[in-house]
Amino acid sequence: MSSRTGAAEQHLRDLALLRRVRDRIDRDHAQPLDVEALARGVNMSAGHLSRQFRLAYGESPYGYLMTRRIERAMALLRRGDLSVTEVCFAVGCSSLGTFSTRFRELVGVPPSTYRREAGRATAGMPACVAKQVTRPVRNREARASGPDLA
Known part of the structure; x- marks a missing residue:
């Protein structure tokens, strides 16, 4: 497998995780949510989640x-x-x-x-x-x- 294919697959996995975070926000918006808890739910650091979410959706979580x-x-x-x-x-x-x-x-x-x-x-x-x-x-x-x- 080439590094380009591996990077593309990782990107798709990251997008799926970001979609899970966005779906959780949509579903549980009235619950107490913070970026650290959202990041833990997808095994990312809060900083990485915030950067990737902003790139994907145009704003922070x-x-x-x-x-x-x-x-x-x-x-x-x-x-x-x-x-x-x-x-x-x-x-x-x-x-x-x-x-x-x-x-x-x-x-x-x-x-x-x-x-x-x-x-x-x-x-x-x-x-x-x-x-x-x-x-x-x-x-x-x-x-x-x-x-x-x-």
């Missing part, structure tokens, strides 16, 4: 986790039956300040403003469509270098 939490928070806030604090804890965040800061970074408005305005903006829309049109952009570079729609 922590950034991806927070994006998933914010997406879920947006859905809960659109329902309107929970307070911002209740939503913060329901999606797995332990700090209202960190949650609010990250929410504003990804969505563009604070969670309280989103809660107040989102119901009107998505009124009459099926939940699956509302989720798609309100999904935050995960990769900040995508905003800056995205296609010009003008």
